[in-house]
Amino acid sequence: MKYNGKKYTSLWFENGIAKIIDQTLLPEEFKIIDLRSSDDIIDAIKSMKVRGAPLIGVAGAYGVYYAFKESGDDHQRLNNKITALKNARPTAVNLQFAVDLVYEHALNSNTEDPSEDALFKADELYKSEIKACKRIGEYGYTILRELNNNGSVNVLTHCNAGWLATVDHGTASAPVFEAVSRGMDIHVWVDETRPRNQGGKLTAWEYYHEKISHIVVTDNAGGLLMQNGDVDIVITGADRIALNGDTANKIGTYLKALAAYDNNIPFYIAAPISTIDFGILSGKEIPIEIRSEDEIKFEKGVPLTHTPSPALNHGFDITPARLITGFITEKGIFTAEQLKGLKKI
Amino acid sequence: MKYNGKKYTSLWFENGIAKIIDQTLLPEEFKIIDLRSSDDIIDAIKSMKVRGAPLIGVAGAYGVYYAFKESGDDHQRLNNKITALKNARPTAVNLQFAVDLVYEHALNSNTEDPSEDALFKADELYKSEIKACKRIGEYGYTILRELNNNGSVNVLTHCNAGWLATVDHGTASAPVFEAVSRGMDIHVWVDETRPRNQGGKLTAWEYYHEKISHIVVTDNAGGLLMQNGDVDIVITGADRIALNGDTANKIGTYLKALAAYDNNIPFYIAAPISTIDFGILSGKEIPIEIRSEDEIKFEKGVPLTHTPSPALNHGFDITPARLITGFITEKGIFTAEQLKGLKKI
Numbered sequence: 238m239k240y241n242g243k244k245y246t247s248l249w250f251e252n253g254i255a256k257i258i259d260q261t262l263l264p265e266e267f268k269i270i271d272l273r274s275s276d277d278i279i280d281a282i283k284s285m286k287v288r289g290a291p292l293i294g295v296a297g298a299y300g301v302y303y304a305f306k307e308s309g310d311d312h313q314r315l316n317n318k319i320t321a322l323k324n325a326r327p328t329a330v331n332l333q334f335a336v337d338l339v340y341e342h343a344l345n346s347n348t349e350d351p352s353e354d355a356l357f358k359a360d361e362l363y364k365s366e367i368k369a370c371k372r373i374g375e376y377g378y379t380i381l382r383e384l385n386n387n388g389s390v391n392v393l394t395h396c397n398a399g400w401l402a403t404v405d406h407g408t409a410s411a412p413v414f415e416a417v418s419r420g421m422d423i424h425v426w427v428d429e430t431r432p433r434n435q436g437g438k439l440t441a442w443e444y445y446h447e448k449i450s451h452i453v454v455t456d457n458a459g460g461l462l463m464q465n466g467d468v469d470i471v472i473t474g475a476d477r478i479a480l481n482g483d484t485a486n487k488i489g490t491y492l493k494a495l496a497a498y499d500n501n502i503p504f505y506i507a508a509p510i511s512t513i514d515f516g517i518l519s520g521k522e523i524p525i526e527i528r529s530e531d532e533i534k535f536e537k538g539v540p541l542t543h544t545p546s547p548a549l550n551h552g553f554d555i556t557p558a559r560l561i562t563g564f565i566t567e568k569g570i571f572t573a574e575q576l577k578g579l580k581k582i
Numbered sequence: 583m584k585y586n587g588k589k590y591t592s593l594w595f596e597n598g599i600a601k602i603i604d605q606t607l608l609p610e611e612f613k614i615i616d617l618r619s620s621d622d623i624i625d626a627i628k629s630m631k632v633r634g635a636p637l638i639g640v641a642g643a644y645g646v647y648y649a650f651k652e653s654g655d656d657h658q659r660l661n662n663k664i665t666a667l668k669n670a671r672p673t674a675v676n677l678q679f680a681v682d683l684v685y686e687h688a689l690n691s692n693t694e695d696p697s698e699d700a701l702f703k704a705d706e707l708y709k710s711e712i713k714a715c716k717r718i719g720e721y722g723y724t725i726l727r728e729l730n731n732n733g734s735v736n737v738l739t740h741c742n743a744g745w746l747a748t749v750d751h752g753t754a755s756a757p758v759f760e761a762v763s764r765g766m767d768i769h770v771w772v773d774e775t776r777p778r779n780q781g782g783k784l785t786a787w788e789y790y791h792e793k794i795s796h797i798v799v800t801d802n803a804g805g806l807l808m809q810n811g812d813v814d815i816v817i818t819g820a821d822r823i824a825l826n827g828d829t830a831n832k833i834g835t836y837l838k839a840l841a842a843y844d845n846n847i848p849f850y851i852a853a854p855i856s857t858i859d860f861g862i863l864s865g866k867e868i869p870i871e872i873r874s875e876d877e878i879k880f881e882k883g884v885p886l887t888h889t890p891s892p893a894l895n896h897g898f899d900i901t902p903a904r905l906i907t908g909f910i911t912e913k914g915i916f917t918a919e920q921l922k923g924l925k926k927i
Contacts, residue, residue, distance in 0.1 A: 264888035429878065429887060431776060431800040437878070437887030445891050453893040455776040455878060456801050457834025461870070461899035464836070489802025491809070495840040525806070533774065533782070533800060539884045542774060542782030543609035546790050548798040554806035 238400040238407075238414070240267060240446050246367070246405045247292055248299075250360065255299040259286045260401055264442040272296070275303040275318050282325040282332070285433065289402020290476045290512055291366050294331030297322050298359035301339040305352035328485055328526045328553045330477040330514040335362055363404055369509040369567035370406035377412025377472065377507055377565045381421060384469050384503075389422040391469045393459055396428065396487035397435035398474025398507065399443040408474040408507040410443065412565065417449055425451040426462055430487060432532040432550060459493050463500040471497045472565070475508040482558030482573025483520025488551050494560040506556075507565040513576060520555035528552050583745040583752075583759070585612060585791050591712070591750045592637055593644075595705065600644040604631045605746055609787040617641070620648040620663050627670040627677070630778065634747020635821045635857055636711050639676030642667050643704035646684040650697035673830055673871045673898045674821040675859040680707055708749055714854040714912035715751035722757025722817065722852055722910045726766060729814050729848075734767035736814045738804055741773065741832035742780040743819025743852065744788040753819040753852040755788065757910065762794055770796040771807055775832060777877040777895060804838050808845040816842045817910070820853040827903030827918025828865025833896050839905040851901075852910040858921060865900035873897050 238245065248257045255272040261284060262268050270286070272278050278300035281287045287296045300322045308315035319340050323333045339358045346354035384390050396402075398409035406414060416423050425444055429437035437453045444451040454462065462468050471493055477485040484490075484506050497504040517523065530548035534541060542548060558573035568579065583590065593602045600617040606629060607613050615631070617623050623645035626632045632641045645667045653660035664685050668678045684703045691699035729735050741747075743754035751759060761768050770789055774782035782798045789796040799807065807813050816838055822830040829835075829851050842849040862868065875893040879886060887893060903918035913924065 265885070427891070429776070429893075431774070431802060434886055437891075437893075439888075441888040441891035445888060451891060453878060453887050453891050455833065455895070457776060457832075457837065457899070458894070458896055460836040460840070461833060461896050464900060487802075488800065488806060491805040492802065492837040492841060495805070495844055496837060499840055533798060536881055536886060537884050539882050540610065541779055541881060542798050543784075543786040543790060546772070546782075546786035546796060546798050548782075549803070550800070551803055551806050554802075555809060 238405060238443065238447060247401045248287060248295055248404060250299060250363070255296070257281060257287050257296070258401070260288055260439060261286050264438050272299070275300045275307060275322060278303060279321055279325045288435070289397060290329035290331040290474065291370070291403040291408065291509055292401070293326060293329055294335035294511060295359070295363050295366055295404055297325070297332045298335045298339045298362045301336055301343065302352055302355040302359050305343055305355050326526060327524045328476045331511050334511050338362065366403060366509065367405045370403045370408060370411050372567035373408055373507050373509065373565050374406055374411030374415035376570050377505070378415040378419065380470070380505065380565070380570070381412055381416045381423065385421065389424060391424050391426065391467055393426040393462065393468045393471045393493065394428065394440065395436060395473045395490050395493055396430040397439040399440050401439050401443060402474060408509065409472040410440070411507065412472060413449060414447065423449065425449060426459070426468060427451050427453045428456050428459060428489065428493070429453055430489065431456055456489050460496040463496050463502055468502055471502060471504045472507050475506045475512050476553055477523050478506065478508060478513045478564070478576065479517045479520050479523060480513070480515060480577055481519045482561055482564070482576055484556045484561060485520065485523045485525070485553045486556060488554045491554040491556045494556045498560045503562040504560060505563050505565055506561055510566050510568060510579060513579065520557065523555060525554070526552040583750060583788065583792060592746045593632060593640055593749060595644060595708070600641070602626060602632050602641070603746070605633055605784060606631050609783050617644070620645045620652060620667060623648060624666055624670045633780070634742060635674035635676045635819065636715070636748040636753065636854055637746070638671060638674055639680035639856060640704070640708050640711055640749055642670070642677045643680045643684045643707045646681055646688065647697055647700040647704050650688055650700050671871060672869045676856050679856050683707065711748060711854065712750045715748045715753060715756050717912035718753055718852050718854065718910050719751055719756030719760035721915050722850070723760040723764065725815070725850065725910070725915070726757055726761045726768065730766065734769065736769050736771065736812055738771040738807065738813045738816045738838065739773065739785065740781060740818045740835050740838055741775040742784040744785050746784050746788060747819060753854065754817040755785070756852065757817060758794060759792065768794065770794060771804070771813060772796050772798045773801050773804060773834070773838070774798055775834065776801055801834050805841040808841050808847055813847055816847060816849045817852050820851045820857050821898055822868050823851065823853060823858045823909070823921065824862045824864050824868060825858070825860060825922055826864045827906055827909070827921055829901045829906060830865065830868045830870070830898045831901060833899045836899040836901045839901045843905045848907040849905060850908050850910050851906055855911050855913060855924060858924065865902065868900060870899070871897040
C-alpha cells in the first residue's frame with residue numbers, strides 16, 4: 238500500500254537481504270532497516286519492529302533461510318535457531334506455522350544448498366500472503382456492500398490488522414481498502430489500542446496515507462459509539478484461531494465483541510487460514526503473552542501512570558466463538574462451526 | 583486519607599479560601615493551590631484540577647459562596663455566575679445539585695450577608711459528603727465480606743472514584759479502604775482509564791499511599807482478567823444515575839459491566855444519593871461531555887497517536903441498569919428498581 242504516494246510492502250527480500258519498515262519508529266519516522274541474520278529476525282519480532290501475526294510468519298520464514306545459511310552441516314545449531322525463531326513470540330500461530338513450513342520443505346529437499354530451498358519457500362509464502370489478503374479484502378467487501386446504509390458504512394477496528402501487520406493489504410483493513418477502491422463511502426473508528434497504540438499510531442497512519450476517512454478513539458469508547466448507532470460492523474484481525482472458533486487477538490478485542498453482541502452489530506474476524514491452529518480445540522489452550530510493564534507505564538520515557546505502582550501487561554485476550562459473526566478468510570467467509578471442515582494449507 | 587503518612591481531604595476551606603490538591607499534577611507533584619474566586623473554581627473544574635462527581639459538587643458549593651461575595655446586590659451578575667458554575671462540566675449531576683442546594687439556601691435566607699449562608703451550607707455539604715462516603719464504605723464492606731474467598735477478594739475498578747474524587751474515603755474505593763482497615767485481604771485491579779489515566783495515575787497513587795495491594799492494567803485487560811477468574815467484583819463510581827438505574831460513568835465503564843455480566847461477576851456502582859438525577863427517567867437523557875482530542879493525542883507534548891489523524895474524545899458512557907447488580911449508597915445497597923423509592927436529600 239502507499240506511504241507518501243509510493244507503494245510499499247511491509248517486508249521484502251532484495252539482494253540477499255530481508256528489508257522491513259521499522260514499525261517501532263512509525264508514525265514519526267519512516268525508516269527501512271536490513272535484517273541480515275536469523276538473530277536480526279528474532280530481535281525484530283521480539284522488539285515489534287515487525288509485528289502482526291501474518292507478517293511475523295513471513296519474517297520467520299526468511300529467518301529459516303538465514304538459519305540454514307548460518308548453520309552449514311551443524312544440525313544442532315540449526316535446530317536451536319529454528320526453535321528460537323518459533324519462540325520469538327508465543328501467541329500468534331502463523332510464526333510457528335511458517336517456520337515449520339519452510340524448515341520442513343528445505344530439510345526434505347535434495348538440492349545441495351537447502352538454504353536456497355528455504356528462500357524459495359519463503360518467497361512463495363510472501364507471495365501467497367499478499368494474495369490471501371487481497372482475497373480477504375474481496376470477500377470482506379461483499380459484507381460491507383450488503384451493510385451499505387445510505388451509501389456509507391461505519392467500521393470499528395482494534396489494533397493494527399492493516400498492511401503493516403501483513404505483507405500488503407492487511408486482514409481487517411483489506412475489506413476497507415477494497416470497498417473504498419470500488420467507490421464505497423467507508424468511515425473507520427480506530428481504537429488506539431493500548432499499551433502500544435498500534436491502532437492510533439499504525440492503523441491511523443495507514444488510513445491517512447490511503448486517504449480513507451478515519452477517527453482515532455480510546456479503547457474505552459467503542460461501547461458508547463455502538464450504543465449511539467455509530468458503528469455498523471466491527472472487523473479485527475486474529476493472532477490465533479482455535480478449531481472451535483475461539484480467537485486470540487490483541488487484548489481488548491473481547492470487550493468490543495461483547496459490545497457488538499449487546500448492540501446487534503456484526504463482529505467479524507479477518508484472517509488467513511494460516512491463523513487457524515488445527516491442533517487446538519478451544520481458546521483455553523492458547524498461550525497468552527505477558528509483555529513488559531514498562532509498555533503501560535511509559536511513552537518515550539514520559540510516565541503515563543503512578544510508576545511506583547506495579548502494572549501487568551497481557552498482550553492478548555480470547556474472544557469466544559459465540560460472539561463472532563464470521564471469519565473472513567482467503568477461502569471465503571465461514572462461521573465458527575465451519576472451521577473444522579477447512580484444511581490446513 | 584493519607585499522602586506520605588499525613589491525612590488530607592481533597593479540598594478544604596481555610597481562612598476564607600478554598601484549597602485543593604491540584605490533581606492535574608499528580609502523581610508526579612503534590613501541590614496545594616488556592617481557589618480564591620468563582621472563576622478560579624470554574625477553571626479548576628474545567629481543567630480537572632478538581633474532578634470526580636462528588637468533589638466537583640463540593641467545589642461548586644464553595645463557588646456559590648464566592649459568587650455571592652463577588653456579586654453584591656447585582657442579581658444578574660449573580661445569576662450568570664451560578665449558571666457558569668453549573669455548566670462547568672455537563673455530565674455529573676452532583677455539580678448542579680450542589681450549586682442549586684447552596685444557592686437556594688442562601689437566596690432564601692433572611693440574614694444580611696447571604697454569602698455567609700452559602701458558606702454555611704457549603705461547609706455542611708462538605709461534611710455530609712465525607713460522612714456519606716464513610717457510610718458507602720461500611721455498606722460496601724458487607725458485600726466484600728460475603729465474597730470473601732479463601733480470605734482474599736479481587737476488586738476491579740475503573741477511573742478514579744477514590745478519595746481524590748470525593749472529599750474523603752471515595753465512593754468505589756470506600757469499601758476497599760473499610761475492608762482493609764478491618765483486616766481483610768483485598769487486591770485491586772486498577773484500569774489505567776484513558777485518555778486522562780485517572781486510574782493509573784490517581785487511583786494507583788491513592789492505594790500506594792494507603793499501602794493497599796494493587797496492579798495497574800490497560801482498559802483493554804479487564805475482560806481477560808475476568809475470563810481467567812482473577813476478578814471477584816467490579817466496583818466503579820458514577821457521574822449521574824437515571825431513575826431507572828442507567829448510569830453515566832467514565833467512558834469504558836459499560837465495557838467492564840458487559841464483561842462482568844458475561845462472566846457472572848457482580849458489578850456495583852458506589853455513589854452518594856446526590857448522584858441520582860431524579861429528574862430523568864433513563865440514561866438516554868444524560869448529556870455526554872466531549873473533551874479535547876488532544877487528551878487522546880498527547881501526553882505532556884509527547885505524541886501517542888498519528889497526530890495528523892483526527893481523534894474523538896467522549897468523556898462518559900452509559901451502563902444500562904440491567905448490567906448493574908446494585909448501587910452502594912450512604913443509605914444502603916439498592917437494586918435499580920428500588921431507586922425510584924428513594925428521596926432526593
